[in-house]
Amino acid sequence: MVLRLSTLFLRTLREDPADADVASHRLLVRAGYIRRAAPGIYSWLPLGLRVLGKVENIIREEMAAIGAQEVHFPALLPREPYEISNRWTEYGENLFRLQDRKGADYLLAPTHEEMFTLLVKDLYSSYKDLPVSLFQIQTKYRDEARPRAGLLRGREFIMKDSYSFDIDDEGLDASYQAHRGAYLRIFERLGLEIVVVSAVSGAMGGSKSEEFLHPMEVGEDTYVRSAGGYAANVEAVTTVVPAEIDYTGAPDARVVDTPDTPTIDTLVNDVNARFPRESGSWTAADTLKNVVLAVTLPTGERRIVVVGVPGDRAVDLKRIEANISSHVGMGGELAVDAATDEDLKKHPGLVKGYIGPGLSVEEPVLGEESATGLLYLVDPRVVSGTSWITGANEPGKHVIGLIAGRDFTWDGTIEAVEVREGDEAPDGSGPLEAARGIEMGHIFQLGRKYAEALGLKVLDKNGKLATVTMGSYGVGVTRAVAALAESHHDDKGIIWPRAVAPxxxxxxxxxxxxxxxxxxxxxxxxxxxxxxxxxxxxxxxxxxxxxxxxxxxxxxxxxxxxxxxxxxxxxxxxxxxxxxxxxxxxxxxxxxxxxxxxx
Amino acid sequence: MVLRLSTLFLRTLREDPADADVASHRLLVRAGYIRRAAPGIYSWLPLGLRVLGKVENIIREEMAAIGAQEVHFPALLPREPYEISNRWTEYGENLFRLQDRKGADYLLAPTHEEMFTLLVKDLYSSYKDLPVSLFQIQTKYRDEARPRAGLLRGREFIMKDSYSFDIDDEGLDASYQAHRGAYLRIFERLGLEIVVVSAVSGAMGGSKSEEFLHPMEVGEDTYVRSAGGYAANVEAVTTVVPAEIDYTGAPDARVVDTPDTPTIDTLVNDVNARFPRESGSWTAADTLKNVVLAVTLPTGERRIVVVGVPGDRAVDLKRIEANISSHVGMGGELAVDAATDEDLKKHPGLVKGYIGPGLSVEEPVLGEESATGLLYLVDPRVVSGTSWITGANEPGKHVIGLIAGRDFTWDGTIEAVEVREGDEAPDGSGPLEAARGIEMGHIFQLGRKYAEALGLKVLDKNGKLATVTMGSYGVGVTRAVAALAESHHDDKGIIWPRAVAPxxxxxxxxxxxxxxxxxxxxxxxxxxxxxxxxxxxxxxxxxxxxxxxxxxxxxxxxxxxxxxxxxxxxxxxxxxxxxxxxxxxxxxxxxxxxxxxxx
Structure with a gap:
């Protein structure tokens, strides 16, 4: 049917909507594709619904092509399965929670791992039933703290989510690769440039994961890539760990007076002037900066952690947020901030400006044997035998020549500092360049986390119960519409790729x-x-x-x-x-x- | 693509699910179409999704054929528009309410009148833009007190809802008739027998409305029809109002002692024995039974109302519920129950077993001038000049020959009693027969209720602002799948009509x-x-x-x-x-x- 503009339910706007901060949002509203209903919540007008339908169909076809079968779950779900997986808590304030008239707890699902796991448990019982991949194109909810950029980060949005179920790791890998290929074809057909990067699994859990990022200045993800083919979300970049050093015969560490050295620069100047190195000068890279951080758990609890990093690198809170869950024993949405003076006051062992690791030459104040009982993590560059200038846990004092592994220990290592352009890629494929992008898809090898929690076992070839291994895979459908408008427009309006044009x-x-x-x-x-x-x-x-x-x-x-x-x-x-x-x-x-x- | 059962995500069940009370629920679960996720909340498996898609497409085609344009609204909506229309309150416990992380109130929409009204207000400004009809096929929520019968009465379900916008009543009528025709074609194509019946508008407001009922023993609606073509939901049947009677010269009412006459039968026997009629006998139809009812408003408030009805007819609480909103000044979900002894105690003027209307021969206790201040409504058969035997508001006393309009008044009339098979149709088209059905569609001439509340005005031909008049129209999509299975099955399983078969x-x-x-x-x-x-x-x-x-x-x-x-x-x-x-x-x-x- 020819759409006649004399009757089409459409009014274009000359003015940009006041709340629109990115081009796709401005243009999709002005051209009459969407309309705001509440913060981060949009209505779809006739032309918008057409574009959305085309995006959905491309996704549907590519899912069918890898044998994934379509189902459809409710958005309103009971608390229990999410309680068992701990995500009822781990999602923190991002989860919309509600009660029904009888006071039973429900949620508006942000993703459906638990429900798919239970459904397969309900229907299947043998390895012969596997592998199976199921998907849905469905409305999801996430109570974003700051919904922004129109459809790019909404609170009600459509996702294609799929889940694979396999009896063994090889099967999971095959299902994962099939989805990876399908995703590349989907974005190719949509006309959306994509960089696939290594990613951290975050709230989802599991071992391996990759993101499909669309390069975009307004994107919220920073990623790095090397000319040699390495690509990773900056949160997932791993530091090249130096070799351990034999410290046999290394001189003892010595505590020195360093008054008025509140910063790394003043400290380096002071020790170069008064305690010169045998050859060359001390630099910031020789210092170990101990940073006190506060981790806010999804439960609201605020936990203090100390992180030791080389003094020449800035701490990157987002990288810490992405990697700290295993250290605090809780997944989900963790917020990491600098500790406040108030936090410090509660731990008198922490001497501001002079914090060091647990010291064997003094009373240990940190680490596993720490008097303060705080978790002490270090950057991966801190390996056994490395020697550091660091705080002595006394006002006005530092220690020189403190040897890692000899003079202090730590509770774990964490990727805690900034990745810099020019850093070597972890796989040795050349120096890194940085860019920004938006996450269009994310694929996870979940492994057995959900299957174990919810008891999804099937009989294996030997007639024994075996826990199923899972993958989960998501594409932002409404977000794809926005990303297309964002990457296909000029100052006059949108320029749709043919495959999705209304x-x-x-x-x-x-x-x-x-x-x-x-x-x-x-x-x-x-x-x-x-x-x-x-x-x-x-x-x-x-x-x-x-x-x-x-x-x-x-x-x-x-x-x-x-x-x-x-x-x-x-x-x-x-x-x-x-x-x-x-x-x-x-x-x-x-x-x-x-x-x-x-x- | 051929669906092979060796790989299709399907397991049929031999046993009926324990919670299934109707055939469609049993069979849809056993045959692997749907799966329960929570009470009244279902997941769709691959075959179910196919059937659902076919139902949706038929509806979509017929909507397009009448020029309705498809849009899509969020399910998660802010409180404000529903506050303005009063439905935030009127929906009572049937509404799922929640708060976001900032404490702002939201709801899961059961229907979208407010949002469509605001959207048209947002885009349109002139009578030249009208008429327009918009629809969506969308997931809706309703926190049913007793979700039952599988998909027939769920808490998360899919509806097609549409809304028409016209400048005048003729336009509204044309839009209404267009939808009526489209609905008949939809149900015809689906293979679903339909009876269109007059209905009450209920929570929705507005003047005229009709329901599309599918005749079904397990249906929740009772409807009546005559051989001459009358058909109405029993809630909407109107009583044939008798002519007023000239009471000039009628004898005065007299109060008589009637000890031990707690029921209509004992009363009739007693007065026939002791106060015989001039010709013939008194019957229950000569008595006026005053029933004390408690109306629970959506706000939780419990309001006492007295209803006077002929003694030969049983009170029908559902008919009262459907018709009482205008009398209590509040729409929405009103529950009507018999008053309890506790309710009665609060109103000492109400003498159990001997309650009468406000009496001119005694102190008035009810009605507009009532000392008790209670609302007094009567059945439409109580017209001026009719003579009644009724309670005298004193223990052990009744009054004979009490003339309506002379000896007592009332605050309004209400359809309060049962409709009986064999009653004459209100349009004189013959005696009524009763049957049960389930509501598959409902169309409303809303008029200007929502447009007035939300300020939807456009410029008319004379350049003056005129309030738009609206219709709203709904089809239960998931319910249609269940109704089809309910009406097309045998003891071996489902027998799908071709148009919707998987x-x-x-x-x-x-x-x-x-x-x-x-x-x-x-x-x-x-x-x-x-x-x-x-x-x-x-x-x-x-x-x-x-x-x-x-x-x-x-x-x-x-x-x-x-x-x-x-x-x-x-x-x-x-x-x-x-x-x-x-x-x-x-x-x-x-x-x-x-x-x-x-x-």
Missing amino acids: ADVHVVATGRGAEIFDAAAQLSGELEAAGLEVIYDDRPKVSPGVKFGDAELIGVPTILVVGRGLADGVVEIKDRATGVAENVPVAEAVEYVRRAVQQ | ADVHVVATGRGAEIFDAAAQLSGELEAAGLEVIYDDRPKVSPGVKFGDAELIGVPTILVVGRGLADGVVEIKDRATGVAENVPVAEAVEYVRRAVQQ
Whole structure:
């Protein structure tokens, strides 16, 4: 059916919406695709629903192509399964929780690992039933602290989520690779540039995971890549661990007076001046900076942690957030901040400006045997035998030549510092470059975490119960619509890739003569009869300028103008992306558009 | 793609689920279409999703055919619009309410009048923009007190809801009739018998409304119809109001002692014995029974109301619930129960067993001038001049010959008593018959209620602001799937109408020979190539009996069995509905099935 603008439920806006901070949000609202209903919650208007449907169908086809079967779960779910997996707690404030009239707890699901696990448990009982991959395209909820950027980070959004179930690790790897391939084809068909990067599993749990990032200045994820092919979310970059050093015969550490050295710079200057090195100078890289952090758990509990890092590197709180869950024994949404003075006061062993690790030459104050009882983690560069200048846990005193593994221990290592452009890639494939992107997809080898928690076991070949191993895989569907608008627009409006455009051709009738409108209506009908989707701007009293503006704002790839040229038997056909316009004889117009669509 | 049962995510069940109280629920679960996730909340498995998709598409096509445009609203909505319309309160406990992390109130929408009104207000400004009809197929929420019957009354369910916007009443009527026609076509195409009945508007507000009921013994709605074409939900049946009677010269009412007459029967016997009528006998129809009721408002408030009805008719609480909102000044979910002794105690003017209306011969205790201040409503049969035997508001006393309009007044009339089979239809089209059904659709002429509340005005022809008039229209989509299974099954399983069946043909390979499985696979491929949807039971080690049982349980209209007959070059093709089976030469099988599908 030809969509006539005289009746289509659409009003374009000249002004940007006040709350729109990115181009896709501005344009999708102005061009009449979506409308805000509440913060981070949007309604879909007719044209938007068309684009959304096309994105969904591409995803559906590629899922079917790898044998995944479509199901559909409720959004409103009972608490119990999420209680068992601990995510009822771990999701913290990001979870919408509610009670029914009887006071039973429910949630609006942000993702469905638990429910798929239970469903497969319900239906399957043997290794012969596996592998199976199930997916749904479904509305999800997440109570974002700061919903922003329109559809890019919403609170109600559509995801395609799938889950694979295998009897062994090889099976999981095959299911994972199948999804990885399907995702690459999906984004290719959508026309969305993608970088696949290593990622941390975060709240989801599991071993291996990769993100499909769309490079975008307004993206919230920073990733790095090397010319040699390494690519990772900055949260997942692992430090190249130096070799351990034999410290036999190394001199004893010595505590020195270092008054007025509150910063790494002043400390380095002071020790170079008063305690010079045998050869060369001390640098910030020789110092061990001990940073006190506060980790807020999903339960609201605030836990103090001390992290020791080389003094020449800044602490990266996001990298710590992404990697600290195993150290605090809780997954989910962990927020890490610098400790406040108030936090420090509760731990008198922490001497601000002079904090050191647990010291064997003094009374141990940190680490496993620490008097303060605080967790002490170090950067992976702190390996046995490395020698450090660091705080002596006394006001005005530092210690020089403190040997890791001899003079102090630690509770664990953590990726805690910034990754810098120019750092060597962990796989030795060259120096790293950084860029920003937005997460369009994420695939996880979950392993047996959920199956174990919820008791999903099947009989194996030997007739014994074996726990199933799982993968989980997500694509942001509404987010994909926004990312497409974000990466395909100019200052006049959206420029949809053909695969997802709300129509193939946008016919504009300009002028007042009935013959123009008759010809435009006729052409629209013929284009539709040729199997094309047509928007026809038949509004009688709207100026050509407004019509052209709307056509460019809406962003259908081909614009066909029926106007003055009609007297000479031609129409103008314009490519929205290139701006190239051609006069085409009326009789050839349909074929011209048809060819343009097929290109 | 041929659905092979060896890999399809499906396990049929031999046992009925313990919580299933109706056939559709039992069969949809046993045949692997749906699965319970929580009370009244279901997951859709692959076959169920197929059926659901077909139902949705039929609805979508018929909506498009009347020019309705599809949009999609969020399920999670802010409180404010529903506060303005008063439905935040009126929905009572049926509404799922929640708060976000900032403490802002949200709801899971049961229906979207407010949001559509605001959207049209947002986009449109002139009568030239109208009429417009918008619809969505969307997940809705309702916290039912007693979710039951599987998908027939769920708490998370899919509805098609549409809304029409017109400048005047004629326009509204045209939009209403267009939807009415579309609904008839939808149910016709689905294969669902429908009776359209007059209905009360209830929580929705507005003037005219009709329900599309599917006749069904397990349905929750009772409706009546006459041979002459009258049909109404029993809640909406209006009583034929008798003519007023001239009471000039009628004798005065007299108070009489009637000890030990706690019931209508004992009262009638007593007055016939001691105060005989001039001609004939007193009957229960001559008595006015005053019933004390408690109306629980959505706010939780309990309000006492007295209703006077002829003594020969039982009070019908559901009819009162459906019609009382205008009397208590609040729409929404009103629960009406008999008053308790405790309620009565709070109103000493109410003498149990001897309650009368406000009496002019005594102190008035009820009605507008009532000392008790209670609302007094009467059945429409109580018109001016009618004479009644009723309570005298004193223990052991009744009054005879109390004339309505002369001796007592009332605050309003209400449909309060049972409709009986054999009662005359209100339009005189003959006696009524009663049946039960389930509401599959409901259409409302809302009028200006929501537009006024939310300020939806457009400029009219004279350049003046005019309030838009609206209709709202709903079809239960998930409920339709259940109703189809409920009305199309036998003791072996479901018998899907072709339009919604999960496949056109179910191929069963029986036996162990490779040639049988090869031939069945070949035929399945050919059937698919002929444009048919195919389920193929290729399970190698499953007995023919189990396979036949599963085929009949699943309910695809045509079952094709490849088995022993193959040696003779034939397959068996069976019609699931009639049970008629024919041996058909292999070479003709595809064409045979194709013809069966087209019938």
